[in-house]
Amino acid sequence: QVHLVQSGGEVKKPGASAKVSCKASGYTISNHGLTWVRQAPGQGLEWMGWVNTYTGTTNYAQNFQGRVTMTTDKSTSTSYMELRGLTSDDTAVYYCARLGLEGDYEDYWGQGTLITVSS
């Protein structure tokens, strides 16, 4: 069965970087793209971007361009999302999701990773 297991929560200082991992099991990671979505406490969903796990092609939301990098290590079936220049506004739960449905829609989600930015 398909599982996406994300790394654990972290506390970061303002200005630091956070790198969240998303380890896939139950399928070949390069067969389906991944998308990243975040949710600040008590707020709505915010799309961050997607990565083609086969080619490495990415498409980042305008709000994150220049500050986010999404990569995939096929040898470990793990995808990563790194966000740089953290501020308190980046405090959120970060989700990865597999784009496995027709039309590249999400069928499986990770459990979420809470990144807290605090001095």
Added chain:
Amino acid sequence: EIVLTQSPATLSLSPGERATLSCRASQSFDNFLAWYQQKPGQAPRLLIYEASKRVTGIPARFSGSGSGTDFTLTISSLEPEDFAVYYCQQRSRWWTFGPGTKVEIK
């Protein structure tokens, strides 16, 4: 970037009632519009994609419609498990989510 507006922000209904949720876009786009359900402490769950296609396993009481800039999610008869927050999402060049509609028990 296409901006999505959802209305109402909160919908107070009783089980068995019909829920009609609206999603309006700042500009027209191809019907790559999806609806998600999210319950507290859980990841979102895809219900509808490409405006009207129901995901396998989603009950038939959920339906999506609309085109251009106006889209609707309808829940024909609310079940207790349907009380949640619903988001629409568009997929033009950059994807965006609407702010959500909370469906709460009246």
